[in-house]
Amino acid sequence: MNSEKQAKNQQWMYIFGAWLIAALSTLGSLFFSEVMELVPCILCWYQRIFLFPLAVILLVGLFPLDKNVVRYTLPIALIGLLFTVYHILLFYGLIPETMQPCTQGISCSDDSMVLFGFLPIPLLSLAAFSTIIFLLLKARKS
Amino acid sequence: MKKNNIIIATVVTMITIFAIATYVYNTKQVETKTNLATQNSSALIADHSPRKGNPHAKVTIVEFVDPACETCKDFHPILKDLLKKYPAKINVVIRYAPFHQGSDRMVAILEAARKQDKFWDTFDLMFETQSSWAIHHQARPDLFWNILKKSNLLDLARLQQDMNDPAIIKVIQQDLADGQTLGANKTPTFFVNGKPLPSFGYKQLMTLVNSELAANY
Numbered sequence: 623m624n625s626e627k628q629a630k631n632q633q634w635m636y637i638f639g640a641w642l643i644a645a646l647s648t649l650g651s652l653f654f655s656e657v658m659e660l661v662p663c664i665l666c667w668y669q670r671i672f673l674f675p676l677a678v679i680l681l682v683g684l685f686p687l688d689k690n691v692v693r694y695t696l697p698i699a700l701i702g703l704l705f706t707v708y709h710i711l712l713f714y715g716l717i718p719e720t721m722q723p724c725t726q727g728i729s730c731s732d733d734s735m736v737l738f739g740f741l742p743i744p745l746l747s748l749a750a751f752s753t754i755i756f757l758l759l760k761a762r763k764s
Numbered sequence: 765m766k767k768n769n770i771i772i773a774t775v776v777t778m779i780t781i782f783a784i785a786t787y788v789y790n791t792k793q794v795e796t797k798t799n800l801a802t803q804n805s806s807a808l809i810a811d812h813s814p815r816k817g818n819p820h821a822k823v824t825i826v827e828f829v830d831p832a833c834e835t836c837k838d839f840h841p842i843l844k845d846l847l848k849k850y851p852a853k854i855n856v857v858i859r860y861a862p863f864h865q866g867s868d869r870m871v872a873i874l875e876a877a878r879k880q881d882k883f884w885d886t887f888d889l890m891f892e893t894q895s896s897w898a899i900h901h902q903a904r905p906d907l908f909w910n911i912l913k914k915s916n917l918l919d920l921a922r923l924q925q926d927m928n929d930p931a932i933i934k935v936i937q938q939d940l941a942d943g944q945t946l947g948a949n950k951t952p953t954f955f956v957n958g959k960p961l962p963s964f965g966y967k968q969l970m971t972l973v974n975s976e977l978a979a980n981y
Binding site for chain 2: 634638642645646649652653657658681684685687
């Protein structure tokens with residue numbers, strides 16, 4: 623009985639952690655676009671598409687705790703991570719210019735992607751998606 | 765229950781921080797914009813800029829405007845009303861910010877119309893008929909040309925010739941450069957006596973104009 627309760631507690635912590643990061647990232651991303659008026663590039667938009675629902679679905683999975691939420695959110699987070707990795711390769715020039723899909727409109731690889739002069743937004747996205755995935759995997763195992 | 769409270773507290777905290785951060789950022793932003801305008805006050809008005817109202821008025825409204833911009837069209841009657849209401853107290857200066865594709869040709873029409881002393885009539889007509897010649901965020905001078913033909917406002921042969929004046933390109937370049945210096949990267953951007961709007965909007969413009977009127981008259 624007690625160990626089951628403990629396992630549930632742990633699950634809650636992991637899912638809560640994943641939701642916290644998703645919610646913070648969502649608000650942060652909205653702050654960049656709506657308050658600082660940085661226009662999101664196309665790849666940013668794809669990452670946002672797979673980030674925003676996590677903040678909602680994970681929250682639903684916490685009221686009350688439902689382990690199944692991991693099943694539904696993990697694929698979304700993984701797709702988000704794929705876009706992030708692609709964006710990072712592009713940002714650091716590991717994929718040649720000619721291959722990038724966002725030559726029109728807002729560039730995915732210029733200076734506007736860097737916050738406060740040192741923090742690239744794609745790196746923030748990578749940190750967020752990988753931590754969310756890590757926590758969801760932990761929740762699945764516990 | 766305790767866990768649910770944690771979640772609710774987290775949501776409330778996050779939203780509060782977001783609101784505070786927004787407020788702080790916006791306040792700072794207004795400060796930066798105001799400093800930018802004060803430090804570069806010489807970039808506000810160029811000798812070539814069209815103006816209307818009393819040239820010696822103590823309240824000067826500078827507008828960076830794009831003929832193909834819809835919001836600029838919406839603000840046009842507001843400026844006209846202000847000029848009608850305070851003909852002696854307000855001076856309006858027009859700076860070009862032709863950000864839309866094809867807008868630079870619309871500016872060329874305006875500058876050429878100026879040589880026939882028809883700048884403001886043409887400007888009015890342009891905004892009145894904007895939906896007929898600005899299509900999918902693209903200015904179509906050819907469509908406006910037909911409107912001009914029907915209006916009999918201008919000597920079109922002369923207009924066509926004057927539009928090729930290389931001085932027009934220089935005027936546009938200077939206005940774009942000054943706009944960039946002042947951070948006018950959207951249209952319309954207003955400066956009232958060199959002060960930018962705290963945030964964009966009709967109310968904000970009216971408040972700033974009224975406070976400048978009160979301070980100067």
